[in-house]
Ligand SMILES: Cc1ccnc(S(N)(=O)=O)n1
């Protein structure tokens with residue numbers, strides 16, 4: 001059935017096109033970013049994140065990733081500037097990661113992949129009434145992508161990794177209030193931007209991607225806690241760890257990648 005997609009051999013990215021033909025479309029994500037081929041665009045503005053009154057609601061395991069949802073009933077948490085024509089509201093953030101070693105990110109940079117990638121998903125509430133409507137529109141969403149590399153412990157990520165045991169099973173959720181994702185940003189907000197898609201089904205071609213150049217550093221121990229999450233529910237007897245939940249780079253086709261600097 002259409003909702004059984006995953007990252008396994010039988011239901012992974014190589015067969016998603018059967019249920020979601022747009023998987024073979026002209027603006028799919030992720031992509032390999034080749035810095036030397038990106039064009040510096042002086043008209044690109046700085047990214048502005050107004051997350052100060054953000055209100056996270058809960059953290060949950062949807063079987064594909066771990067997701068922190070936000071109250072998007074008003075413009076309290078928005079991203080603006082950069083390539084965007086208007087503010088976009090923060091809806092949720094989630095992660096993609098590997099099994100071990102340095103694979104796990106979705107976007108790659110000149111062939112190099114990172115251990116993980118954080119996606120902050122925002123929607124255009126100026127032009128569209130609901131997230132669902134925006135998710136189907138070519139300028140409906142913007143996702144801020146942040147690379148995670150392994151090294152020293154991240155001083156704030158523990159607030160997330162310490163709760164992961166409570167959402168071990170697919171379908172589990174727990175309260176997760178007043179978490180401001182600004183603490184997960186790198187020190188500079190230089191970025192690449194291009195037009196792409198959701199990287200998981202339904203793969204809608206509705207995302208203005210903003211990929212930060214500077215990764216954040218997390219420890220192997222912190223990353224290991226993500227790998228303890230299960231892609232299976234508490235009632236299922238075949239336990240499957242949630243790891244390698246990333247799609248590999250898709251054809252760039254007729255797109256350009258712009259650089260902020
Ligand atoms: C909300 C949502 C759904 C599907 N895929 C994504 S992603 N991985 O492109 O950010 N986000």
Ligand SMILES: [Zn+2]
Nearest residue numbers: 094096119199
């Ligand atoms: Zn994602």
